[in-house]
Amino acid sequence: MALQHLPAPIRERLLIEIYQQANDLDWEFLSNTEKTNQYRRWIEDPKVGGVLLSYGPEKDARVWIKDVPMKEYARAQEGIGTYVRYAVNRFQGPEEIVRAACGSGWVMKPDSVGEKPNHCYAIAGDATRYVCWGRAGTFRDLVWAALNEAIDSVERPAIVITTRNGETVSTAERTRQERVAQRCGADLRYLHREMIPNPDYLGAAGGGHGPSQPTLID
Known part of the structure; x- marks a missing residue:
């Protein structure tokens, strides 16, 4: 049986286990070398590789871990996509981004969330604004996306x-980013966030951190 056709209960158990370990490791803060080493450890782990190797060769098991659960991990932490329920902790979702970007009176347009980069549309009455977000290392992608929107949009x-x-x-x-954003006709905000226990989590109850409020940085 190909790994793409794992029995649903097995697949779900693997996703819960891998995401639990990724959460414990603070995956997003690991270096590329540390991530590579962790992929090897997952193959050696009886609860992960020990299961996957019953359904396919090692090279396919490694590809499955990388291209299925871990490809979606960052999106799941953002509260986006079909893998959200496997993330132990996550951010509050695009709604908090819209509040930070646009202020009160604006809400996220339903079904408007997209990726590459993470983005959505905010609405207030008849007005619509494009909002994109990410860590500082993605600033170039965010600027390019915002610039493309600014060309045709009435709202900044x-x-x-x-x-x-x-x-x-x-x-x-920050000073340079603000100058670039201003030149491109985009508003720029900084938001410090902490994760909350995922209310939709399928695994054991309780995430790693208590709920907290995001902080808009002036």
């Missing part, structure tokens, strides 16, 4: 640079 697009505990954006970097 908004870029939100997000940080979490352990991350900061230097004053020099």
Whole structure:
């Protein structure tokens, strides 16, 4: 049986296990080398590789871990996509981004969330704004997306640079980002977020952190 056709209960158990371990490891803060080493450890783990190797060769098992659960991990943490329910902790979702970018009176347009980069549309009455967000390292992609929107949009697009505990954006970097955003006709905001226990989590009850409010950084 190909790994793409794993029995549903087996697949779900694997997703829960891998996401639990990724959460414990703070996956998004690992270096590329550390991530490579972790893929090897997953293959050696009886609860992950030990299961996958019953359905296919090692090379296919490694590809499955990388291209199925871990390809979607960052989106799941954002509260986006079909893998959200496997994430132990996640951010509050696009709604908090819209509040940070646009302020009160604006809400997320239903079914408007997309990726590459993460984005959505915010609405207030008849007005519509494009909002995209990501970490500081994705600023170039965010600017390009906002610039493309600014050409045809009546409302100024908004870029939100997000940080979490352990991350900061230097004053020099912020100054340059603000100048670039201004030149491109986009509003720029900074939002410090903390994860909350995922209310839709399928695994054991309770995430790793208590609920908290995002902080809009002036």
